[in-house]
Amino acid sequence: MKVGFEIHIQLNTTEKLFCSCSPQASDTGFFTFYRRLRASPSELGEVDPAAAFEMEKGQKITYVAGNKTSCLVEADEEPPHEPNPEAIKSAIKIANIFGSVIVDEIHFMRKIVVDGSNPSGFQRTAIVGLGGSFTHRGKSVGLTTICLEEDAARLEKKEKEGPVYSLDRQGVPLLEITTEPLELSPGDAESLARNIGRTLKLTGLFARGLGTIRQDVNLSMEGHGVVEVKGVQKLEQIKKVMEFEEKRQGWLIEVAKRLRERGITEEEIDSLSPVDVTDELLRSSSGKVRDLVNRGRAFGVRAPGFESLIGSEPIPDARLGLDLADLCRLFGIGGIIHSDEIGKYGLESDIISSLRSKLGLKESDGFLIAIAGEDQFARCFPYLKERLKAALSGPIAETRAATAKGTTRFMRPRPGASRMYPETDVPTIMISSKMKEEYRLSIKSWDEMVNDYAKRYSLPRQLAEQVLDSDFAGWFDEVLQKHKVQPSVVASLVAQVLSSLENQQAINLGEFERLIDAWEKGLVSKEAVIDIARQMAEKGMGFDQAVGSLNVKPLSVEELRSIIKEKLEELKGEGFSEGRLYGALMGRVMEVARGRIDGKVVNEEVKKAIEEAKRSQS
Amino acid sequence: MEGLNLKPGDRVKIEVNGNIISGTVMPRSAYEPPDAITLKLSNGYNIGVSLKGVKVLEVEEGGLNIPIEEGEGAEEIGNGPRVLILGTGGTIASRIDYRTGAVRPALSAKRLVEMIPELPNHATISVKTLMNELSENMRPAYWKQMALTVANAFMSGYEAVIIAHGTDTMHYTSAALSFALDGLPGPVVLVGSQRSSDRPSSDAYSNLLGAVLFSTKAKLSGVYVAMHGSTSDDVIAIHSGVRVRKLHTSRRDAFRSVNSRPVAHVNVNSLEVKAEATGEEKEGKLSVYPEFDDSAFLLKFYPGIRDSFIDAIVKEGVKAMILEGTGLGHVGRYVFERLNRFIKMGGFVGMTSQCIWGSVNMNVYETGRDLLSLGIVPLGDMLSEVALVKAMWGLGNGFDLHEIMPKNLRGELRERREVEA
Numbered sequence A: 001m002k003v004g005f006e007i008h009i010q011l012n013t014t015e016k017l018f019c020s021c022s023p024q025a026s027d028t029g030f031f032t033f034y035r036r037l038r039a040s041p042s043e044l045g046e047v048d049p050a051a052a053f054e055m056e057k058g059q060k061i062t063y064v065a066g067n068k069t070s071c072l073v074e075a076d077e078e079p080p081h082e083p084n085p086e087a088i089k090s091a092i093k094i095a096n097i098f099g100s101v102i103v104d105e106i107h108f109m110r111k112i113v114v115d116g117s118n119p120s121g122f123q124r125t126a127i128v129g130l131g132g133s134f135t136h137r138g139k140s141v142g143l144t145t146i147c148l149e150e151d152a153a154r155l156e157k158k159e160k161e162g163p164v165y166s167l168d169r170q171g172v173p174l175l176e177i178t179t180e181p182l183e184l185s186p187g188d189a190e191s192l193a194r195n196i197g198r199t200l201k202l203t204g205l206f207a208r209g210l211g212t213i214r215q216d217v218n219l220s221m222e223g224h225g226v227v228e229v230k231g232v233q234k235l236e237q238i239k240k241v242m243e244f245e246e247k248r249q250g251w252l253i254e255v256a257k258r259l260r261e262r263g264i265t266e267e268e269i270d271s272l273s274p275v276d277v278t279d280e281l282l283r284s285s286s287g288k289v290r291d292l293v294n295r296g297r298a299f300g301v302r303a304p305g306f307e308s309l310i311g312s313e314p315i316p317d318a319r320l321g322l323d324l325a326d327l328c329r330l331f332g333i334g335g336i337i338h339s340d341e342i343g344k345y346g347l348e349s350d351i352i353s354s355l356r357s358k359l360g361l362k363e364s365d366g367f368l369i370a371i372a373g374e375d376q377f378a379r380c381f382p383y384l385k386e387r388l389k390a391a392l393s394g395p396i397a398e399t400r401a402a403t404a405k406g407t408t409r410f411m412r413p414r415p416g417a418s419r420m421y422p423e424t425d426v427p428t429i430m431i432s433s434k435m436k437e438e439y440r441l442s443i444k445s446w447d448e449m450v451n452d453y454a455k456r457y458s459l460p461r462q463l464a465e466q467v468l469d470s471d472f473a474g475w476f477d478e479v480l481q482k483h484k485v486q487p488s489v490v491a492s493l494v495a496q497v498l499s500s501l502e503n504q505q506a507i508n509l510g511e512f513e514r515l516i517d518a519w520e521k522g523l524v525s526k527e528a529v530i531d532i533a534r535q536m537a538e539k540g541m542g543f544d545q546a547v548g549s550l551n552v553k554p555l556s557v558e559e560l561r562s563i564i565k566e567k568l569e570e571l572k573g574e575g576f577s578e579g580r581l582y583g584a585l586m587g588r589v590m591e592v593a594r595g596r597i598d599g600k601v602v603n604e605e606v607k608k609a610i611e612e613a614k615r616s617q618s
Numbered sequence B: 001m002e003g004l005n006l007k008p009g010d011r012v013k014i015e016v017n018g019n020i021i022s023g024t025v026m027p028r029s030a031y032e033p034p035d036a037i038t039l040k041l042s043n044g045y046n047i048g049v050s051l052k053g054v055k056v057l058e059v060e061e062g063g064l065n066i067p068i069e070e071g072e073g074a075e076e077i078g079n080g081p082r083v084l085i086l087g088t089g090g091t092i093a094s095r096i097d098y099r100t101g102a103v104r105p106a107l108s109a110k111r112l113v114e115m116i117p118e119l120p121n122h123a124t125i126s127v128k129t130l131m132n133e134l135s136e137n138m139r140p141a142y143w144k145q146m147a148l149t150v151a152n153a154f155m156s157g158y159e160a161v162i163i164a165h166g167t168d169t170m171h172y173t174s175a176a177l178s179f180a181l182d183g184l185p186g187p188v189v190l191v192g193s194q195r196s197s198d199r200p201s202s203d204a205y206s207n208l209l210g211a212v213l214f215s216t217k218a219k220l221s222g223v224y225v226a227m228h229g230s231t232s233d234d235v236i237a238i239h240s241g242v243r244v245r246k247l248h249t250s251r252r253d254a255f256r257s258v259n260s261r262p263v264a265h266v267n268v269n270s271l272e273v274k275a276e277a278t279g280e281e282k283e284g285k286l287s288v289y290p291e292f293d294d295s296a297f298l299l300k301f302y303p304g305i306r307d308s309f310i311d312a313i314v315k316e317g318v319k320a321m322i323l324e325g326t327g328l329g330h331v332g333r334y335v336f337e338r339l340n341r342f343i344k345m346g347g348f349v350g351m352t353s354q355c356i357w358g359s360v361n362m363n364v365y366e367t368g369r370d371l372l373s374l375g376i377v378p379l380g381d382m383l384s385e386v387a388l389v390k391a392m393w394g395l396g397n398g399f400d401l402h403e404i405m406p407k408n409l410r411g412e413l414r415e416r417r418e419v420e421a
């Protein structure tokens, strides 16, 4: 399987790409507005399939705008200003690092995106560099393009009538690096993405923090369309996604083969039309079916040759039925029944046979029934038919979303070149040969950077690398600047707790800083830091709640002494030999005192207590 | 580009510093340097490549297939009242111009109807492209052409006329049509867009839909402007053609009714039309006064204006001068003499205010009373642009300005201004 990456990384400019808002600012929404987007033809008069698809969904899009984080430009109420010169300079430097051909003129384009993630209905993007290469494990990996583009708005939630976006991220400058598709093992692919990310971090031109680096993964089987997987949050996910897609796409090739064997043609699928089967289903006494049908009309579609091919799956969640249901869901259609799972619904056999005859089913045919409004289904049906038709040719070019489990779900058709047209509000930027020469960087090697980091904070090399690889290096530096604490503990907190979390976006770093602060003030012992952090991360607790839930209230030396005394009495009763007494006592005391007072103090006090006990005996 | 003889549409393979680049040659703007070419790559991106040191390896000729929009569509589409949509140009009907790289009015009004499939559910639409002018290129001669076309449309049975127009001078045109068309039997609605119709976020669609819904449901005659009521694609505000002004350079809700509330609000999602005030319902026969004389001048007073400038204007043959005075309607004493001279020569001078909101009142301060005694005519709460257009119209059709200017003809001059407007 061929894999290519689109790596997006946020440039650390002081202003956004097309306005003077600060990418670092934060505030809460104070103004809400609504928009509806329509797909319009490109300069060549074509409507992009992905754009048309999004528009057919007919959604009301809500934007929440903060006064500090956005202005009229983000709201699409003022033309873009000239592109940020810092961002252009950085992009040229990066293109030079990879040996790309830097264009003589940057032409910003509008890439149509009609899902609402850009209030204008397009993302502004431009090629700065073409080609170039990256050396990975001794092999040269080609780059296709280096682009400078604006980030999209942040999806806050999806409501019934449409998505809600916050404008704070909108317009933040991103650099996009695209690699040539390459035959790679999942492990190799993961390390390639990691190494490109590391090289980019070495430049110091990028913002650090959560979500500042993201990658889309393009996966394709020989002779088939490219599947673009979006939302791969963590590098570790790449391997899982690739393994999943390999099986899913392989299965689709098998489906295509079987459909051909069954003599199905594109013409046959083209000629399909839906049949209203509401009355048939309403005759059923199955509560499940009646509940569904009460939500709208039931539209049945014959799926020629699809018998057993809709519901089968090579691995969980890789079945065609799920893609079809996801497609319908994007049009707001929640209820889908297909022939391979009809058994689940408790439909009477006479109803099934009358359904079969009404839909005109032949042997080896399957069917789909969608519960929807008439208009709703009319909008969805052409796409449903296209999807069935596409099954004849195996995996098709489409955009899918990665899930936390490492599977992928259908998002929309893959946009084509016709979604690009010139951004006429932004003038052409000339790049002189002098600029190409001057905007260069000399960067250290990754090893040097890790070693320097390890030295600076007296960290073991591996731990230093884990911090640098994480999205928390910026936070780590900041915390150690503010608090006089042992760096290795904070590094362990980053490496063992924060980085391993699935949903890093939900982390409230302010709470973790409170933990460090409490430790610095001696309110929490060093030993307890990681335990508390883990509790916070795993249970989604704040600092106070986590401390309360664990027995980690700090002990005074007096309290410790009385615990030691109590435990010593216990042990005396159990008759321990003098030689084993120290170990046993330490064990008993630590059960209670672990994390609540410095281990060294416990050790001293235990020794003292044993000495004293000996003295009083003799 | 000439040197290498490459034409827009050619598919080329070139070599730059040992790297091979393939793409289609695109037209370039007159403002981009001629020693480079714009290439569209297969991924849809455009890049600019300097021709210095470029080796052309392959050229395959091929024309660029940019569709030309056809304007005329004689057919009527839809159900309901017959509505004529007149295309005159502007952002509402623009697309990219490769010559300048800017947006150019080229989309036909017919195309707009194709883009708004719900339109034909509410009206029987026909489309006519009258002209293709950017708003800033509009002139009184075009107002006349529009007035005559609108009058003709009503006489041939249309129940409403919608005019797609550039926004910058839309309020001048709306004022001109208001005066030119007396006793209109139905609504004339001007509609524009602040975001060109080639972008998914264009306000063109909802504004046009709002205009159609208003003109078929509200049953008000007169001239109106339909534009966004807020930044959302939600409520379209319908403004009286003589009470409206563009008050923002770029926002969707740039148009505001001044000194009054909008006549109606149309919700393009619920398709509801809510009339907030009654329009200028006129009974009787349609009369057309389509002439405009451009010997009227709009002068904005500012501290230090040189009185010789006024001489120069007068020397150019100006017959009517609309002043945009300060506050309640004042100009500095140092221009009194020149104004006096102009009035004595038979010139008309009317006073409006540069405050935009509120009415002039020349009785409050001494300066005002002095100006009145010079023969300057106070024009109440009439917008200065409306006053200018009215003066051009009065001159063009042979009316006595002293009689018509201080009189309310189409709702342009009102005695009452509500607290909440």
Ligand SMILES: [Zn+2]
Pocket (backbone or CB within 6 Å): A016, A019, A020, A021, A069, A070, A071, A072, A073, A074
């Ligand atoms: Zn901004």
